[in-house]
Amino acid sequence: MSAYTADEMMAVEAARRLDDDTVCFVGIGLPSLAANLARRTHAPRCVLVYESGTIGSKPDELPLSIGDGELAETADAVVTVPEMFAYWLQGGRIDVGFLGAAQIDRHGNLNSTVIGDYDRPSVRLPGGGGAPEIALGVRDVFVMLRQTPRAFVDELDFTTSLGDRVRVVVTDLGVLEPRNGELTLTQLHPGVVAERAREATGWDLRIADDVRETATPSGDELRALRSLRTKGDA
């Protein structure tokens, strides 16, 4: 059980930061993996909210889309999309919101809209979806993003959502947290040196004086993580 992937390290570290009874707005992929891992381990009462309108989902298998049937079947309540965004998100009922992106800057602002010029993009990305209002409507924003110079950029091509409430960025190399108004490296995952995190960052990355090593995923964490499989996978 000692070997684990970078994605598993990310999911485990993000899950550790979710407390029991946290109400958590979850997206698909790594955030869904992390939130379900928390629910399966130390935070069984963590409330998973998916933007399709399911509140308190408890899926046995991970959904591929945010609207898979199992999310509704296992939910405490299913509400419409206008209600989700108006009453629950804007209503201030959500503690933690997970966001991903194609690009992040040192202030936690995110781009999930375009690479290049908006009118003539080199890559048209899916767009903001729920992100602009999640970024300002939840108490704490958690970002999960693999750390590369293409993703961690000095200047965003487009600002989709603001970084005001970004509290933590979990990457495949470590953890960044805002210190004095700038994302600062506060943790390195086992086996990663600070220089590698610097090289993977498009700005001059600050390293916290008290930077520490992330705890290695435990056997229990990895077993719980690997018991979660995505629906439809062989």
Place this chain on the structure above:
Amino acid sequence: MALACLSDAVRDLVRDGDTVALEGFTHLIPHAAGHELIRQGRRDLTLVRMTPDVVYDQMIGMGCARKLVFSWGGNPGVGSLHRLRDAVEHGWPHQLELEEHSHAGMAAAYAAGAANLPFGVLRGYRGGDLPARTRVATVTCPFTGEELAAVPAHRPDVGIVHAQRSDRHGNVQLWGILGVQKEVVLASRRTIATVEEAVDELTPVPGAVVLPAWVLDAVCVEPGGARPSYAHGYYDRDNNFYREWDSISRDRDAFRAWMDEHVLATVTTA
């Protein structure tokens, strides 16, 4: 209202140049109706949808759309919509105008349309680069002075949804993830619902919504009409197809060949 044939409903209710919203938030996506629009060769449509996924990728790639109004244009859990990207990045098969919103903005715009209000109001669109690129304005609360975002109401010419079932009179019942199905029907001038089956009586289902027959212009029985999306209680989402669509849609020729075989060469069943 008598139950209708889908091809007749599309012929009678959808015109070239219309603003058309086919809704369904990952659930109950009206694929069969989208395919009928493609077969009938509708052009210059303004397509409205929170989450344009595979069916809008198909309509855009087949040249039905002039403009897309949306908030998230991807293949959920898989990646990009390659036909949408090709249209935006390379103008194939022709240029596509975008009007981009956030989910919260789109939801507020549909709710405003259903309520016959000129705009929806929300605490959103603050900061960032999107407000300069879309139709959003600021209104001041007359009571507190707070500045809020205003989005113009969605009032589609045609709203199209899929649902689980109807009765013989055309009252439509749906349940599970409801998305903006009710809002789009009540916001639209003309409406079509496709359903899995027609039953004698709509027995109560937890969490279900009923759209009375008199708010719908056509109700068409189309079993499997949401596939590869799903109909809660009838069939599951075909996640493998969403994965396969990634490779089918990457290549223009492979896309056209797939559409020829699976959409253009088929007819509606009802």
